[in-house]
Amino acid sequence: MPEGDATPVPDFTIDPLDGDEDLTGVLEVEDESFTNPWTRDMYRWELQNRQVCHIYVVRTADCRVAGFCAFWLVFDEIHINNVAIRPRFRGAGLGTALLRHVFREATRLGAHRATLEVRASNAGAIKLYERLGFREEGRRRQYYSQPVEDALILWRDEPPGGPD
Numbered sequence: 001m002p003e004g005d006a007t008p009v010p011d012f013t014i015d016p017l018d019g020d021e022d023l024t025g026v027l028e029v030e031d032e033s034f035t036n037p038w039t040r041d042m043y044r045w046e047l048q049n050r051q052v053c054h055i056y057v058v059r060t061a062d063c064r065v066a067g068f069c070a071f072w073l074v075f076d077e078i079h080i081n082n083v084a085i086r087p088r089f090r091g092a093g094l095g096t097a098l099l100r101h102v103f104r105e106a107t108r109l110g111a112h113r114a115t116l117e118v119r120a121s122n123a124g125a126i127k128l129y130e131r132l133g134f135r136e137e138g139r140r141r142q143y144y145s146q147p148v149e150d151a152l153i154l155w156r157d158e159p160p161g162g163p164d
């Protein structure tokens with residue numbers, strides 16, 4: 001691709017979720033990204049247990065929450081529940097940077113494996129996950145609604161030598 005055509009990567013930072021304003025941003029990203037978005041109550045319930053429930057947000061200069069990743073830490077595994085980037089920021093590397101950050105944090109917290117479920121038709125996300133080392137290890141039939149669809153169950157082992 002000619003140099004001028006590449007999507008510019010915006011400057012960004014990645015932080016743990018901090019307060020209600022961040023949660024409002026997360027809910028906006030949910031609404032822009034999923035047909036069945038999680039609600040504020042669902043997140044508030046999750047966030048009662050900060051030992052297990054972890055949320056990181058990506059910030060850009062002009063957007064407090066451009067994307068987020070929510071995961072559970074369960075023993076030495078992380079279960080990624082939601083990851084999304086606002087449509088206008090997609091394809092610029094933020095999703096990759098966010099997941100790599102999450103893997104580093106998870107390792108720091110003692111995790112060595114990561115798992116997630118993804119719609120079987122979500123080719124873009126699956127491509128991203130495979131590039132980050134996830135492999136399909138199972139399938140849940142008709143797991144999703146709106147539309148009804150199978151979930152692929154992906155797992156990722158920490159690469160030898162730690163997270164990259």
Ligand SMILES: CC(C)(COP(=O)(O)OP(=O)(O)OC[C@H]1O[C@@H](n2cnc3c(N)ncnc32)[C@H](O)[C@@H]1OP(=O)(O)O)[C@@H](O)C(=O)NCCC(=O)NCCS
Nearest residue numbers: 033083084085090091092093094095096118124125127128
């Ligand atoms: C999946 C998602 C988080 C990726 O975030 P992102 O910031 O766009 O990802 P990146 O820019 O880091 O993309 C990295 C790679 O992912 C793949 N990818 C991401 N979106 C893609 C798409 N729509 N089509 C094809 N490949 C895609 C590509 O391999 C891409 O690499 P490339 O740009 O060199 O081709 C984002 O597309 C999103 O929020 N999607 C909607 C919500 C969702 O489906 N979440 C996952 C639920 S399990």
